Amino acid sequence: MLTVYTFVSTVIFKARWGVGGGEDRAGFAIVLFVGIIVHGLFAECTNRAPGLILANVNYVKKVVFPLEILPWVAMGSTLFHSGISLLVLLLAQLLLNHTMPVTAVFFPIIILPLLLATMGVAWFLSAIGVYLRDVSQTVGILTTVLLFLSPVFYPLSALPEEYQIWVKLNPLTFTLEEGRKTLIFGQIPDGVGWGIYMFVSIAIAWMGFWWFQKSRKGFADVL
Numbered sequence: 387m388l389t390v391y392t393f394v395s396t397v398i399f400k401a402r403w404g405v406g407g408g409e410d411r412a413g414f415a416i417v418l419f420v421g422i423i424v425h426g427l428f429a430e431c432t433n434r435a436p437g438l439i440l441a442n443v444n445y446v447k448k449v450v451f452p453l454e455i456l457p458w459v460a461m462g463s464t465l466f467h468s469g470i471s472l473l474v475l476l477l478a479q480l481l482l483n484h485t486m487p488v489t490a491v492f493f494p495i496i497i498l499p500l501l502l503a504t505m506g507v508a509w510f511l512s513a514i515g516v517y518l519r520d521v522s523q524t525v526g527i528l529t530t531v532l533l534f535l536s537p538v539f540y541p542l543s544a545l546p547e548e549y550q551i552w553v554k555l556n557p558l559t560f561t562l563e564e565g566r567k568t569l570i571f572g573q574i575p576d577g578v579g580w581g582i583y584m585f586v587s588i589a590i591a592w593m594g595f596w597w598f599q600k601s602r603k604g605f606a607d608v609l
Contacts, residue, residue: 388419395539403541412482416475420566421538423471424497425558428504429529431457431464435508436515436522439605446605453605454598457508461501479570487572493565496575499587500561506587506594513601516608537562 392415395401403417438456445451472493480486515521536558542550553559560583567573 388415388422391418391422391539401539412478416479416482417566417570418539419471419475419478420569421536421562423468423475424500424561424565425529425533425536425538426471427464427468427497428500428558429533430467431461431504431508432511432529433522433526434460434464435511436525438508438512439516440519440609443609446609453602454509454595457505457512460508461505465501475569487569489568489572489574492568492575496564496568496580497561499580499583500557502584502591503557503587506590506592509591509594509598513598516601516605532556532558 392411395418396411396414401414403414435457438460439446439453442453442456445453445456476486476490511521511525535553536556537545537553538558542553542559542563545553560579564575564580568575
């Protein structure tokens with residue numbers, strides 16, 4: 387998919403990012419890869435969430451089981467895949483650019499708020515999925531739409547200023563922009579922005595968990 391996206395963007399649409407002082411496709415692919423990793427982490431966990439309880443009915447009816455850890459299991463699987471992709475990205479950067487920014491060590495910290503927000507969304511959707519069986523199809527459409535409404539294929543600066551404010555409200559935008567700064571451009575992340583994002587993410591995680599705990603009382607009756 388990275389190859390396809392890079393070909394379509396650079397050959398067909400003539401997109402340019404200006405990486406490393408050049409306009410080569412390899413540099414574009416590395417920048418694009420960061421976006422695919424971040425979006426893929428959110429999308430994979432979110433798309434799986436509505437079916438988590440439905441796929442583990444025995445844990446609801448027959449045994450006493452902490453159902454709230456099921457989204458964590460999905461997150462663990464997603465993190466494993468994303469971790470492998472990140473290693474490939476760093477290796478490609480080292481081979482192509484012969485350098486790796488020291489600021490890459492900040493990336494796990496940058497992505498932490500997104501993980502918390504994703505967990506909140508996963509708890510909410512896994513509970514909703516028990517009562518509304520068709521929500522999984524809707525979520526799949528929304529995550530695909532989010533791929534194109536996030537600065538994955540383009541930098542935020544490429545948008546007109548009147549649209550940038552709306553894209554900044556996207557939960558993926560901060561992680562995408564700051565992740566590229568730390569992994570590719572060697573820049574220090576925005577500490578103030580991270581703090582605000584962290585606060586909002588904790589609130590989302592708490593609300594998602596609260597909804598899951600409140601809704602789980604009816605799981606056995608519905609299933």
